[in-house]
Amino acid sequence: MSSPTLPIDEAACAEEPPANAAIVFEDVYLSFEDNHVLRGVSFRLPFGETKALFGVAGAGKSTILKLSLGLLQPDSGRITVLGNEVSSMREQDLFPMRGRLGMVFQESALFDSLTVRENVAFRLIEEHGVYDDEADRRVREALRFVQLEHTLDMFPSELSGGMRRRVAIARAIITQPELLLYDSPTGGLDPVTSNTIVDLIMKQRDVYKTSSLLVTHRLQDAFTMATHQFDKQTNQVRALPRGQYCDVPMSFLVLRDGRVIFDGDVRRLAHTRNEYIREYIS
């Protein structure tokens, strides 16, 4: 994979009218006691698009993912996910809605007393009550997707950090969710493993057209995703020629002190005059 660079010599993509959105945040506020984490956050994630969330530690990136899942409730504002207003739903009603989403946690959050097979099949076993041949086929398929089919009967403690992250991706995608949420999927990993995971995220985006929200600290991962595409024919990631970046369904959102200071595509990000963002991406 070639090293990504910011496409500063290109004009921004033409603005399209807002399509139906997988996620809509409207003026969302959230505080933990005296700590104001989100202060009026608003954004939309159109269907099929991947949006990378940037910001320094404590800017509220992971909180946005947890709010999208309904794991946290906002103090005020409205959050709509796949047409459901999660900010006003009861916990009991959120469980069926969460079945349409997939989440990859920062530290993988695999169930340590279950094998890889049971972790990946967790959702299928919950739905059907048994681990049958069909479940086995889908587990193997999901693990093949992340190139970890040989780890079926291993426990999470026997895997490396990168392998755990890939198993978490397999667990998230096994039911082909309509929306995927990634919380720092490449955080703390070596560059080779990070690239593998970025490739998997791109594959999910370009092959299955899954909408996703991606929290990351690694700018190069997001720029790679904005300038590359997964080629289904060759089963490989390829760099797009300049001028075709608008074909990639990828956007960026930058948070600062709980507020959105940028929301747009890679070229608008490259052309921004905001000093803070320029310093952040430099």
Added chain:
Amino acid sequence: MQLTSPTEFAKQKIQSVQDYTLLAVQAVANLFRKPLYVGDMVQQADVIGVGSLPIVVLTGFFTGGVLALQTANTLQRFGSITLIGQLVSTSMVRELGPVLTGLMVAGRNSSGMASELGSMVVTEQIDAMRALGTDPMKKLVTPRVTATVFMLFFLSILSDLVGLAGGLMVAKLFLSLDARQYWSNAWQVLVFQDVFMGLLKPTLFGFIIATIGCYYGITARGGTQGVGRATTQAVVAASVLILVTDFFVTKLLISVLSYK
């Protein structure tokens, strides 16, 4: 160390009681909502019930034995040594069997539940479960509560039985009493109220052990140190609550069943 104002302290305690009550109510209400995790219940019954068998049997046996040893001297002074079977029987069935079994199981399983669930909380496994569309209250709490209530009931009966056997061993080996007379006295002295009290208590204690263990586990905060703290607090709270509940239940049953 930062000092907490009395108002803040009181608010925190009331909040804890409220959260615990909600957890306890939900644990029971989930029995009437699908899905019912029967497999998890059986697995927990094995861990809690079968796993606790050795300590319950040993505790029951030696408690019955020491009860016979301690009371033999007094009974001999009044020429009533033959009543030792009655004494061991009523003490074990009404009081010592359920309470000591409860305390043993609390020490073993409240801590186990608090540390297991606490570890799941701090490693985001509980959040992951919720994110995967599974209710942790149904999947983790209700099976543990059901299994503990069910198994403590039978463990208490077993404890009573081996306690009587312990008393018999002392009566036979050290006091040279007739085994048949011991069993006959021990059996005949028991009335409905004794048995009812002896079976109601473990049911309540089982509920306390599991709900307290799960509550401290689910509310654990602050990494491994927080899990350790939750584990200790769960054992202390469950043990104290068992003894306090025992007193009030005994008083209530004595009044309601009008028996002495």
